[in-house]
Amino acid sequence: MDKDTLRRLELLNQLSLTEEQKSEMYSFFDRRENDLSELSSIDTENTERMVHVLPILTVVREDKIVQNFDRESLQAGAPETDEGYWCVPRVVE
Amino acid sequence: MRYETVIGLEVHCELATDSKIFCSCSAHSYGAEPNTHVCPACCGMPGMLPIVNKRVVDYGMKAGLMLNCHINRVTTFDKKSYYYPDLPSAYQTTQWFAPVAVNGLVEIETSEGKKGIRIKQIHMEEDAGKLVHDIREDTTHVDFNRTSVPLIEIVSQPDLSSAEEVEAYLERLKALLRYARVAECEMAHGTMRCDVNLSVRPEGSDKLGVRTEMKNMNSIEAIKRAIEYETARHIDAIENGTEVLVQETRRWDDIKGKSYAMRSKETAGDYRYFPDPNVMPVVIDDEWFDSIQASLPEFPEVKREKYTTELGLSDYDAEQIAKSIALCECFEDAYSVCGNAKDAANWMISEVMSNLNARQMTYDMLTLDGKALGELISLVSGNKVGRANAKKILNAMFDDAAVVPSKYAEENGFIISNDTGLMDKVIKTMVEADPKAVADYKGGKEKAIMAIYGKCMKELRGNCDPQMLRTKLIEYINSL
Structure with a gap:
């Protein structure tokens, strides 16, 4: 993990790390890199991809409309609403 | 130096389901009050579990088969990291590792001839x-x-090379997806959206140039304008060094006729796709697959061919009806009852389409019972109902799907009685009321009789055999 890569990860995750946190991250990623190297050494050429950890498949529902929730209850915990909208800090100039 | 444009398209189509892809909220909220078609799942509340709408998978498969794709029998959903307030969970649930359909082919036709456009994949999201x-x-x-x-995103390979080809490709996608009834595909309604990936390279080169992605085109015409502008911008940058081309996403401004840089282009790695543990893999067994394959419609060109060669329709009539699967189905049902393809086609093209236009409905919105239309056509061709009254019945059928033509005709006095006594009486009255027309007719002006004929028909409320009325009218005048 180098400085530029960590900076890129910060941007992608919308984070701003302190120097102390960055230092922890370097050490964390170095450890994970070793784990990944070990995993990469295993030959999986003829191994079928595991698609899910649970043996449950095809959980689907019929295409039927059920409207169980009202706006007021869903917005009850929102920091700010206005005219039925959730409000967030402005995202365009 | 001559250049060629290399274009790949990402086309998003909103699927025509009733409910959303992962929850039971209505998928149709156009014009609704904000946040009235929502629940904890689609609001991204912590702990909510998505459950896949089966019809979305049905439609994903149908779209894939219409575009000659291979269907992945085990299809999975993945999380795409995405920080923006329009998706509250901070990721989009989409398909990356095993999309529903891959490796398709769509044939298009332009002034340059026919060409195959490869489909990389179709994923549901x-x-x-x-x-x-x-x-x-x-x-x-x-x-x-x-x-x-629910959306499907159809990702093409970079096989397109002009605005004309892009238009043909999009029209072909629209036709096929509408035929399969999986999507409305109306750019003006936002149910079809298209991002254009474009680069330019010297003609004959096999090395791709710097690629830009353009968004925000709201019509096929706007897409064509954007492609022409962007191609010229790339060539200008390469030849004259007016700017340095960079891989980026650009926003098209159709009013100004220019594209503007939005952001540097993300790569797949930036999205950090990973399998969504909350959505179970979907396994498409043989029974499910076969039922979808059996439900696919014939392609538009197959319909056209069948209508001209088997049913004897003109190329024009076949083309008009094959514009929509709803028109095709109505026409075929009507023909199965009335037994006259030309009559059925005439009614479809004149009366049915006029009714749709008058009601500002698209062809695909037609729900008229074709068998009932066939019965109506039979009533007219069997001289049981006059054409003017038949139009009134058709209008009633559009207003109320329960209208049965023969019953409605009886209830409203539209059945031709051919009561010769009444006909003779009306003819006598109308002839006596218009001696000038009679004199003109006898003087050689054959058309003069039409005024009297029209008055007779009106008096009889259209409930007579037109040919019989005409014959009796001429006989009566000649006898004077």
């Missing part, structure tokens, strides 16, 4: 919500009604 920026200056307002509305 959720739409984002809508952001409103103009209510207050300091705030963005968020409406999640559209969040989790």
